[in-house]
Amino acid sequence: MREYSHIGANCVVGYCTEVKGSYIGDGCWFHSNYVGDSIIADDCSFGAGTVLANFRFDEKDIKVRVGDEMLDTGLDKFGTIMGIGSKTGINASILPGIRVGPNSFVGPHVCLTKDLGPNKMALAEPRYRVIDKEIGLDASKKKDLMKKLEKL
Numbered sequence: 001m002r003e004y005s006h007i008g009a010n011c012v013v014g015y016c017t018e019v020k021g022s023y024i025g026d027g028c029w030f031h032s033n034y035v036g037d038s039i040i041a042d043d044c045s046f047g048a049g050t051v052l053a054n055f056r057f058d059e060k061d062i063k064v065r066v067g068d069e070m071l072d073t074g075l076d077k078f079g080t081i082m083g084i085g086s087k088t089g090i091n092a093s094i095l096p097g098i099r100v101g102p103n104s105f106v107g108p109h110v111c112l113t114k115d116l117g118p119n120k121m122a123l124a125e126p127r128y129r130v131i132d133k134e135i136g137l138d139a140s141k142k143k144d145l146m147k148k149l150e151k152l
Contacts, residue, residue, distance in 0.1 A: 001013070001019050002018070002019065002020040002021060003021070004021045005019045005020065005021060005022050005023075005024070006022075006023045006024060007019065007024045007028075008024055008025045008026035008027070008028065008042065009026045009027070010026055010027045010146070011024060011026065011027065011028045011029070011030075012028075012029045012030065012031075012149070013030050014029070014030055014031035014032070015031065015032060016031075016032040016033075017030040017031065017032060017033045017034075017035070018033070018034050018035070018036075019035045020034075020035065020036045020037065020054075021036065021037045021077075022035050022036065022037060022038045022039070022040065022079065023038075023039045023040065024040045025040055025041045025042035025043070025044070025084070026042045026043070027042050027043045028040055028042070028043065028044045028045065029044075029045035029046070029142075030045070030046050030050075031046070031047070031048045032048040032049055033046045033048070033049070033050045033051065033052075034050075034051045034052060035052050035079065036052055036053070036054035036055075036077065036079045037054040037075070037077045037078050037079045038052045038054065038078075038079030038080045038081070038082065039079075039080070039081045039082070040080075040082045041082060041083050041084040041085075041086070041102070042084050042085070043084055043085045044082050044084070044085065044086050044087065045087050045088075046087070046088045046092075047087075047088050047089045047090040047091070047092060047108065048090050048091075049090050049091040049092075050088040050089075050090070050091070050092045050093070050094075050106075051092075051093050051094070052079040052080040052094050053079065053093060053094065053095050053096050054077045054078060054079040054096055055076065055077050055096060056076070056096055059076060060076070061073060061074055061075060061076055062075055062076070062077070062078040062096045062097040063097055064078070064081070064097045064099065065097075065099065065115055073097070077096075078096055078097055079094075079096060079097075080094045080096075080097075080098055080099070080100060081098075081099045081100070082099075082100040083099075083100060083101045083102030083103070083104065083118065084102045084103070085102055085103040086100045086101070086102060086103065086104045086105070086106075087104075087105050087106070088105070088106040088107075089105070089106065089107045089108030089109070089110070090108045090109070091108060091109050092106045092107065092108060092109065092110050092111075092112070093110070093111045093112065094106060094111075094112045095111070095112065095113050098112055098113070098114065098115055098116075099115045099116070100112070100115075100116045101115075101116055101117045101118030101119070101120065102118045102119070103118060103119050103133060104116050104117070104118060104119060104120045104121065104122075104133065105120075105121040105122070105133060105135070106122050107121060107122055107123040107124055108124065109124045110122045110123065110124045116130065117130075119132065119133045120132065120133060121133050121135075
């Protein structure tokens with residue numbers, strides 16, 4: 001955990017995770033991740049090896065899409081904006097300034113280069129494709145794991 005980071009309630013920041021200058025909402029789970037200069041909403045989880053890139057190789061300011069327009073953040077370091085309930089698979093990478101909509105999945109080994117809308121999945125096949133999300137998750141499994149962790 002680095003300075004200027006906020007970690008919400010009931011989060012698990014696991015082994016080998018670095019959080020730098022980021023806002024993390026409530027109920028998020030991380031394991032072996034890099035979260036740099038990002039905004040992560042509630043109930044997000046990252047598969048092992050997920051990296052949120054926050055710096056361009058050309059050292060230019062990072063732009064973020066708002067509507068149909070690309071807005072310059074005025075920052076040379078800015079990561080991801082991730083909506084509530086979103087998740088990543090193992091070894092997912094998200095480029096600087098990319099937005100992930102609520103309830104969306106970035107699949108394993110995907111290098112996300114464009115915004116991903118709400119309720120979508122980006123899958124590598126060997127490139128990724130975007131499809132409607134039709135997967136529901138069992139919330140009781142997370143509750144059971146939290147009970148086990150409280151006993152430790």
